[in-house]
Amino acid sequence: MKIWTVANQKGGVGKTTTTVSLGGILAAQGKKVLLIDTDPHASLTYYFGIDSEDLEVSVYDIFIRGSNMASEEILQALCPSTVENLDILPATMAIATLDRSMGNRSGMGLILKKALAKISDYYDYAILDCPPVLGVLMVNALAASERILIPVQTEFLALKGLDRMMRTMTLMQSSHSKQYQYTIVPTMYDKRTKASLEAYKSLVESYKDKVWPGVIPVDTKFRDASLAQQVPVQFCPKSRGVYAYRSLLEHIGELERGNNE
Template identity: 70%
Template sequence: MVIWTIANQKGGVGKTTTTVTLGGLLAERGFRVLLVDTDPHASLTYYFGIDAEELENSVYDIFIRGKDITREEILQSLCPSGVNNLDILPSSMALATLDRSLGNKGGMGLILKKALQKVKQEYDYVLLDCPPVMGVLMVNAIAACNRILIPVQTEFLALKGLERMIATMALMRSSQQKDYAFTIIPTMYDKRTKASLEAYKALKATYQDKVWSAVVPVDTKFRDASEAQTPPNVFAPASRGVFAYNTLLTYLLQLAPEA
């Protein structure tokens, strides 16, 4: 089982779109895929028409139950996506209380990693959609993964959010003595604007081979797909945005060690 964490400490850069589209494309290729919503805002959960506040179980239960949660309890918390090979572990607003209730307890950074290992026989890929803030949720998502995918909107304010994300990974690398593989994904690229071009150039100059060599363009089909509560590759398979993510997925699958 391979785990990718989609994270950035700036909102609105395409984290949920990246999670849903890559997850949908992996499922389309025949992989068994689990999407995990660790954001209290529950954007990924609502994307699939799941009302986070109407659910009896969610990812919140994993954190509350900790090491005592069973494989069966995790599987009971899953929701169907409406797409073959694609399941959802939904979020809950209660996740917003975790930093206050659990943040100071020891060993809280590995809860999600240990829980996902209990369902490793059920899935080939797990994608974790993160909140845009540093806390126990992001720490868990980063600690659990094989690779961090960092969507970065191609505009200069988003580059500042990337700097904070890189600093966060450096802190975790130091505290956990583990190096984190990561890939920066330029998103919302608009070739008509100088701002997008200059931001992309700055990304490549600063982070070099850590930046995926292509871009995800601005594409209104992403918005339309979310309104239809369907992954973009199912809603608009021929769109330029889906083509970009398909190219990105092919690239990611070739990377070691997870390939």
């Protein structure tokens, strides 16, 4: 099972949209995909019409029970989506308490990684949607992942969030002796505005080949898909936004094939 984490220490940059778009495309290609919500706001959970208040089991239970949770119990915590091959591990507001209640506990940063290892035979991909705050949840998501996708809105305030994210990854790499593979994904790009053009130029100058050479454009179809509680590839398969995410997926595939050669 390949594990990707979608993360940035700034909200509103397109993390959930990126998660559901890539997950939907992979599922449409016949891959078994698990989307994991690690954000207390539960945007990914609500996207699929799952009411976090009604859940008996969620990602919170994995953190609380840790290694005591068997693979069958983890699988029972998953919610099927309306998309074939696509399941959700939902979040509840309770995970907002984890930093306070468990943040200093030894081994806390590897709970999610160990849990996913127990169900790795059931899925081809797991994609984690991260909160914008550095804490137990983000640390777990980064530690579990093989590739980090960093959506960055093409405007200058968002570039500051990227700076914080890069510092976090440097700290994580040092503490885990792990070199992260990451791709910066320019999002909400509007070629009509100088702000988008300048922000994209700054991204490429600062991070060079770590920036995906494409862009995710501003596309109102994403909002409509969310309202309909459908993944974009299902709701608007021919939209420019879906086309862009298909291109991103191809790019990631090329990177991974290059790393394996």
